[in-house]
């Protein structure tokens with residue numbers, strides 16, 4: 327039996343979609359949304375109908391009859407902490423994605439879009455490995471103060487997908503390996519994958535880990551408190567410094583690593599900032615190696631920035647003494663969504679229920 331899956335990966339400025347016949351991609355498209363288009367919506371969930379119309383238009387343009395779809399699978403979202411796997415969209419999930427009690431992120435739209443399109447067609451809708459996959463070991467939850475517990479919010483979908491891809495390529499089960507996966511895109515996350523579970527990572531969405539193109543990562547807490555109470559910034563402005571306007575953007579005015587690499591040829595300041603980015607990412611990989619007591623089979627670099635040879639070379643220079651390095655540039659999120667839905671449709675896995 328063959329299945330046709332519509333996959334949807336919403337980002338802050340685009341919605342990536344793909345249609346798969348089983349594992350074979352029929353097409354993928356990156357639907358860009360301008361700042362003006364999105365400015366008409368006050369909240370992320372309010373963008374759902376606008377993005378849905380564009381998704382349905384793209385299906386029409388690619389001559390995919392809606393009745394030919396077997397299931398819809400979206401990337402999402404910031405839910406309460408859950409274990410990895412494929413989740414059926416439920417009313418409880420939709421309520422959380424709309425209200426955002428655990429956080430707001432464009433991926434919240436993945437579940438909302440999947441559910442709306444799926445229920446109109448009377449076909450199942452799912453999400454797979456949302457960013458809130460939480461498999462942290464007990465010790466990894468300690469922050470340093472009992473009022474603050476560390477959270478696992480990371481690029482779970484792509485990290486798990488590349489880790490499983492590596493396992494498949496070397497012919498071993500994912501559950502038998504110790505891997506450090508480093509995702510470098512608009513956000514950056516580093517995960518310690520021990521025998522199939524991400525036992526340590528951080529909140530890559532808000533203020534933990536290395537800085538990224540648009541996020542500050544961990545900041546010295548005393549200095550941050552001083553900024554918060556300086557009277558110069560609103561709460562929203564501080565939050566934007568941490569997520570959206572932090573990291574490479576704050577230092578250089580750009581989130582585009584390719585552009586920055588070009589500028590670095592003649593601009594010593596930009597060269598140093600890129601050097602600091604590599605240094606900070608490498609330190610996080612080292613921290614995960616320590617958490618794994620040095621028992622690391624492989625380090626995997628992934629995300630858009632892993633396309634850059636300078637970054638790959640710089641990181642190898644810092645961390646290849648820990649373990650060999652494999653590079654899977656870009657992100658396989660659409661295929662990972664299709665595979666997650668297929669495992670359930672084929673009966674290889676039971677869809678989990680978000681309560």
Ligand SMILES: Nc1ncnc2c1ncn2[C@@H]1O[C@H](COP(=O)(O)OP(=O)(O)O)[C@@H](O)[C@H]1O
Pocket residue numbers: 337510511512513539581582583584585629630631632633634635656657
């Ligand atoms: N060939 C490349 N070399 C270096 N950086 C690259 C290359 N291609 C893309 N990037 C960088 O990857 C980043 C975007 O990564 P991506 O995974 O697409 O992010 P997201 O999906 O989170 O928006 C940008 O900073 C972009 O400049």
Ligand SMILES: CCCC(=O)OP(=O)(O)O
Pocket residue numbers: 337457479480481511512513514515529530531
């Ligand atoms: C860390 C949560 C997921 C995330 O940040 O994704 P993006 O980098 O795509 O925004």
